[in-house]
Amino acid sequence: MPIGKQLFGYKRAAVDQYQENTAHERKEQLADVDQRIAECRAQINGLLSQNDRLIMELDGYNSQDRSIANRVWEQVKTLEEVRHQTGLQIQEALNLTGDKLERLNEFYQLLDAIRAKIDGLSGELSQAGRFGSGAQEPYQTADHSSERGKGIETQAFPYRV
Secondary structure (H helix, E strand, O other), rough: OOHHOOOOOOOOHHHHHHHHHHHHHHOOOOHHHHHHHHHHHHHHHHHHHHHHHHHHHHHHHHHHHHHHHHHHHHHHHHHHHHHHHHHHHHHHHHHHHHHHHHHHHHHEEEHHHHHHHHHHHHHHHHHHOHHHHOOEEEEEEEEEEEEEEEEEEEEOOOOOO
């Protein structure tokens, strides 16, 4: 809207004063807007620097997380290998133990058979006595031996199973 049409019929001094007041108000408004823009720029710069700092911290945390994850993964792989090796050792031990148990059972059976034969022979010997004579107490048998011309008498203790 042209100023001439709006201000038609006013004195020149009043119009100049009005224009001057209007220009001054606009300068004040522009100064306020400039001040608000400067404050917003300062806030934006603060937020950008805070954002940069947070991004750097996040990168640091990300690196730490990645490092921790890598260490954990290495430990998991190590534990898996140990578990595998332990499983193989346990399997081998079970196989060996099975064989040993089988051989041990055979040994015990053989030992029981030998004990039975020894018990049977001991019974026959005790019934027959010494050199076919009557039965004697096993602890009453004497053994006479000579050592460099001296006679030594010793007790014979039979082996019992």
